[in-house]
Every structure is written in structure tokens, then in C-alpha cells.
Amino acid sequence: MKTITILSGKGGVGKSSITASLAVLLAEKEKIVAVDCDVDAPNLALILGVEKFDKEKVISTNEKAFVNEKAKDCKEIVNMCTFSAISWNRKKGLPEINKFLCEGCGACQLLCPQGIELKKVKNAVIGEAKTDYGFSLISGQLKMGESGSGKVVDAIKRKASKFDADIMIADSSAGIGCPVIASIRGSDFVLAVTEPTPSALSDLKRSLQVVEHFRVPYGIVINKYDLNKKFSKKIEEFAKQNNIPFLGRIPYDKKFVEALVNLQPVIKQDEKFKPIFKKILNKTIKYLGVKSKNFEC
């Protein structure tokens, strides 16, 4: 199975909307499975019209530290937690761990093996649904205040890889953190979405450094390009100078908002967007190296 990952350096550039339309088009010719790797704020399901998952499973990909009575002699661990998760409870004469701050690194247990236990915590939910567009969607959601997002993304991708599909299309979160790294790792091609603003370009460059670290080929798409054509030209120049494939530009249109309100991909809201997405998909498939019929634009 080949994996296309859609990412953006900055949030709010339209990454999930673009993923939804590309997935629906791709499913017309290929067996695909879609995954929402934005485990902090997943919304690909909603854009694909999925309001309720067919199956849901609580998973555990993280551990947290728990104190027992034998920790009474371990006052020194209070100052060693990098995440400031440990305080001293004078009344109990024991260290106290703030479960929202604990990252489960295990350092306190090394210092106080008799008084600290690391226990698995149920930190995320994975949902599975069949979309109206003939393919399945796997989506992960981190529980409130929990950590271990990168491992949740790994679990989602592992689950999706068992589906009967030839292409996985993954909607990454924005930024350069753990879930983004887990989304990029193992991908065959990254489609990086940006918009024509200095902050978006600056964030894009940061996320492309992560992509390059994993040596995954990538290309750039500019969304809402006509909001600042001069800056869009600058991004295209940046791509050209750095030999980065330029995959296409998408105009700003209120139909994108209407599509989000109506819980459908924009190509279903208005067919006029189909040729734009088909062009992007044709180029992406070429770089992905799969033999697929061209989408006529």
C-alpha cells in the first residue's frame, strides 16, 4: 500500500478540505483508505459527512506515573521532573503527580523504583466508518489532557494498513510535532499545503525540513492563491529554486465554507472545482509512482 500524506506548516490553510476532495476523486479509480492523523483536532470525518463512527475502540499508547506509600522516602523526585508534574503533599507525606502534566517518561521511577509505578492509560479513541464515497475512514482522537499523540497516529496508520486498499491518504496535523512526524514517517509522498502569507510560508519551510529528514518526496499546493497573487508567485519561485514539484493552486471561494457547513467535500458542493483537484491528483500520482489512469481535467 502506498501512502500520500497531506500536511501544512500552519493550521487553517484548508488541508483537511483538500484531503477530502482528493480522497473522493482518488476513490473513483483506486482502492483507498483515508486516515485522519490530526488526533488533537480531527475533522476529516465531518468533511466527509461522517457524523457517527460504525466502530469505536479506546486504545492505550502511553503510560503515566503513579505513587504508592513507599514513595515517602523519595522527596528528591519533586525537583527532577522536567515537566513539573511532581509536587510534595505535606499532609500525606508523599509526592503527588499531576496526571495532566506527566508525560510518562519514567525518570522518577528510575530514582524511586519502589514508590513509583508506570501504568498504561487509555489515552485515545480510534473510530472507523464507511464513507458515502466508497472508502473507509480511520480517525483518531486524543483524550482530554492526554499525551502520546505520535503513538496514536502510528496506531491509526497500522490499522489502516490492514485494509484492502492500494493507497492510504493521510490528513496530518499542522506543525512539526510528534503527530506530524508520525504522519510523515513511512509515507511515499507528501503533499504540502500552504497559503500566500509570510507566516504560512515560514511554517511550511519548517515542516518541509522534517519531511526532508525522513527523505520523503514532496510537492507544494497553494490554497487561496488569489488572495495574494504576488506572494503566491513568490512561493512558486521558492519551489522552482529548490526543485520542489509545484502541484497546483486553488482559488479562494466561499463554496469551501458552504461545503464545510454542509458536511461535504468541495468537489461535491460544486463540480467546477473538479478539474483543479484532478490536475493536482494527476501530478501527485506521477510522483507517487503508481500506475493509475489519468484523471481527465
Ligand code: SF4
Ligand atoms: S514519569 Fe516523567 S513526566 Fe511523569 S512524573 Fe515522572 S518524571 Fe515527571
